[in-house]
Amino acid sequence: MTFMARHGLALVAGVAALIGHSLAAAPHPRKTATFADHPERGDVPGWVMITLMSAVLVAALLAVAGPALEAMFNQAMDTVGK
Numbered sequence: 792m793t794f795m796a797r798h799g800l801a802l803v804a805g806v807a808a809l810i811g812h813s814l815a816a817a818p819h820p821r822k823t824a825t826f827a828d829h830p831e832r833g834d835v836p837g838w839v840m841i842t843l844m845s846a847v848l849v850a851a852l853l854a855v856a857g858p859a860l861e862a863m864f865n866q867a868m869d870t871v872g873k
Contacts, residue, residue: 853860
């Protein structure tokens with residue numbers, strides 16, 4: 792397994808562990824009405840999940856296409872070096 796594939800799989804495993812840990816955690820009790828109840832507060836869990844899913848997708852693609860990308864990069868560096 793290449794260097795990039797090993798680290799891509801490790802990243803996927805780490806993110807999966809973080810997601811599993813955060814889902815297992817007990818929810819925090821909601822505070823009384825404060826600035827947090829503002830209607831434009833945003834959907835923090837939604838964008839966090841999208842960010843994590845994007846990171847997992849990139850890591851998975853890197854794990855699958857890593858050797859081809861590495862070979863393409865090395866070939867380009869060899870061409871420039873001449």
